[in-house]
Amino acid sequence: MGYVCPVCDAGVADGEQLANHLAVTASVGRADHRDWLAEYAPDWESKTASELASLVTEYALEVEPPVPEEIPERRSPFDGPGERFEDALAAQTAGPGRGDPTRSAETQRVLEEAMALTEAMERDGSSEGTDGEREQERDTSQDDETERDDG
Secondary structure, three states, rough: OOEEEEOOEEEOOOOOOOOHHHHHHHHHHOOOHHHHHHHHHOOHHOOOOOHHHHHHHHEEEEEEEOOOOOOOOOOOOOOOOOOOOHHHHHHOOOOOOOOOOOOOOHHHHHHHHHHHHHHHHHHOOOOOHHHHHHHHHHHHHHHHHHHHHHO
């Protein structure tokens, strides 16, 4: 028998999956799930999945899990191009209520810009040396061009 999360209406296959869904979602910073657990299972952090399942299933709607007409083929990481695990995880943690709740949109924008600049530097091979060394090399190359023009 499946269950529906009493907080977000996500469907899960069984009681332990419901317990895991609630606990993991609360642990990654979703206040609504954390608040619900604090009210209905105050000591949820010290429970095993099966112990928590016995508590939370009392409050969840029981549903018959749908049986798909066609079972989709599962992708293997060895099947070739596709979404990388790291990218999928990053997309999940960037959603509302996820990640660092104190990070502002401006902070996020600055971090993304810094990552893009770092990637560009690494692609261009300009990450070697310090800013001062690069500035000195630029000045030297301009002096060489000036001498050639004068010469």
